[in-house]
Amino acid sequence: MLRRSILNFLLATPLGRFLAGVISTIAAFTVIYLDNSVDVPRLKKDTAVRLPHPRLRGRVSVEEALANRRSVREYVDEPLTLEEVSQLLWAAYGISEVTHGLRTAPSAGAQYPLEVYIAVREGGVKTIDGFLPAGVYYYDPHSHTLHVVRRGDVSSELYHAALEQQWVLEAPVSIVFTAVYSRTVRVYGERGRVRYVPMDLGHAAQNVYLQATALGLGTVAVGAFYDEDVRKILELPERETPIYIMPVGRPAVRYELTERELAQYIEKKRSKLSN
Numbered sequence: 001m002l003r004r005s006i007l008n009f010l011l012a013t014p015l016g017r018f019l020a021g022v023i024s025t026i027a028a029f030t031v032i033y034l035d036n037s038v039d040v041p042r043l044k045k046d047t048a049v050r051l052p053h054p055r056l057r058g059r060v061s062v063e064e065a066l067a068n069r070r071s072v073r074e075y076v077d078e079p080l081t082l083e084e085v086s087q088l089l090w091a092a093y094g095i096s097e098v099t100h101g102l103r104t105a106p107s108a109g110a111q112y113p114l115e116v117y118i119a120v121r122e123g124g125v126k127t128i129d130g131f132l133p134a135g136v137y138y139y140d141p142h143s144h145t146l147h148v149v150r151r152g153d154v155s156s157e158l159y160h161a162a163l164e165q166q167w168v169l170e171a172p173v174s175i176v177f178t179a180v181y182s183r184t185v186r187v188y189g190e191r192g193r194v195r196y197v198p199m200d201l202g203h204a205a206q207n208v209y210l211q212a213t214a215l216g217l218g219t220v221a222v223g224a225f226y227d228e229d230v231r232k233i234l235e236l237p238e239r240e241t242p243i244y245i246m247p248v249g250r251p252a253v254r255y256e257l258t259e260r261e262l263a264q265y266i267e268k269k270r271s272k273l274s275n
């Protein structure tokens, strides 16, 4: 009852709304700062792979990326470039606000429960002077760097862990999202676990889909895999749960929807509407 009247006061009056804004902003940023000080994995300066800086201009509109996005499961046998990997990771969970380190994807209470890894196949990523060594890398959004977790091509292990889905074996790179549920649960309880973390993941994964499409690449969100196997392959700490694998490659077949096709589809459906 008391809680409801406080809530009513906060939402119903201008002063209340102002106070609510101040309280939630302080709460969110307090947790961001706490996070930055206690929750950052081991990052080593000397072995870090410095990704090219993200580009903020592209040649494909958001409308075109939305229309031409499909789940792509067949790729040609070609590497990605380090620039493409940089762009995909930035889109996934990179920094888009430099005062507090807010990200390209929204997150409940700015708790950022996700972590991002890539599994690079042998010859999967081209650099200026060769190829990025095959292995599993952790992505640090703040310094926009990759950190080696383990060396060696794990695509075959990942493929078996993902119920032998061929696209996981054949993609030059797989992005893997993990979740540290406790970051969101400590603020929102069970609602954080069952609703907010999966919603956060959906936002970040859609960014990957759209950025891949805009770069002429293809990806698919893979949710079917054995958690424990993926956890072992990525050498994840206990608190992290793998939640998506997104293989990325150059599509064998490019999908494209024209405005005309879309308009025809809509008109056909409209003609069938009842009076």
Ligand SMILES: Cc1cc2nc3c(=O)[nH]c(=O)nc-3n(C[C@H](O)[C@H](O)[C@H](O)COP(=O)(O)O)c2cc1C
Pocket (backbone or CB within 6 Å): 069, 070, 071, 072, 073, 165, 220, 221, 222, 223, 224, 225
């Ligand atoms: C939560 C979720 C889990 C998925 N898991 C898989 C998967 O394990 N393997 C796969 O090939 N596709 C998976 N997909 C992709 C869907 O099959 C695909 O999005 C759907 O068929 C619609 O096609 P579209 O993405 O091209 O629009 C998943 C999609 C979502 C949202």
